[in-house]
Amino acid sequence: MWSALLQDVGVNVLAFVPEAMTDILRLEQVFQVVLPDQLKDLLVEVGPISGRYGEGIVWGTEEIEKQNHLMRASADFRSLSMSFEQLFFFGDLGNGNLVGFRILQGEVDALSVFKWDHESDSRLSLYLTLEG
Template sequence: MKQHQGSFKWISLVEQHTDDFEFSEPATLSEIVEAEKELDLIFPTALKECLLESNGVFGEYGLGLVWTLRAITETNTEFRQNNDFSELYMPFDSLLFFGDAGNGDQFAFPIQAGVIRRDDVFVWNHEDDSRSWVAPSLEKYIEWQLNGKICT
């Protein structure tokens, strides 16, 4: 695990609960803006802040608590454009995936009319295509995920 100095809200939040996570070099604001353009939406402020501290937060076995910008853009693009997925699942235009449970299920912010208007986090179940609320914010998602309160 990297040692960080200074004020790092998101890294500190993770470190309060575990030392089994790895942090990446921070994303830049221009990289975030480019990802937003690619996905045609504005990321929630909390996600931007987290990515500006660490471009991805990963646990044991590569668990993606928060993905890198590249993974966020690639996964969301694939899910929205994959013709096979459109035959199997409801549309994914209403979700911004940003992390995973390590079992195929993925965590997302809800998108309404092309805009993220809520800070809530939902989990998409890959087996039954359900979308369920798991946390009221990214902060609580991280805390609850690390405490084992979120089970998928």
């Protein structure tokens, strides 16, 4: 499903490197969340997706873990920003801004995608979903 959809919009499907389900399940354990099936399916079928200019539209599991740890653990972010415990980042826009799902009661809400603005610390609902 995902590879056909992405191919239809001009993404080079030969470059896909699918993620292992074991890595995705490890993310759920590390962050104590339940990830949306749409994100799991996307990662297993096609893996990370980069944009034309190198932006990480959807990161792989290693980058997802690294960036979420960084955003939660950085002393700089804790002193300058609101908490990131309610967001689960999965990609970036190539300009320093990140995109992530809202976390409610341990579940990552696939219907709530937010953009975090790195300059203003604002969080804007994008009204996007990962529906294939």
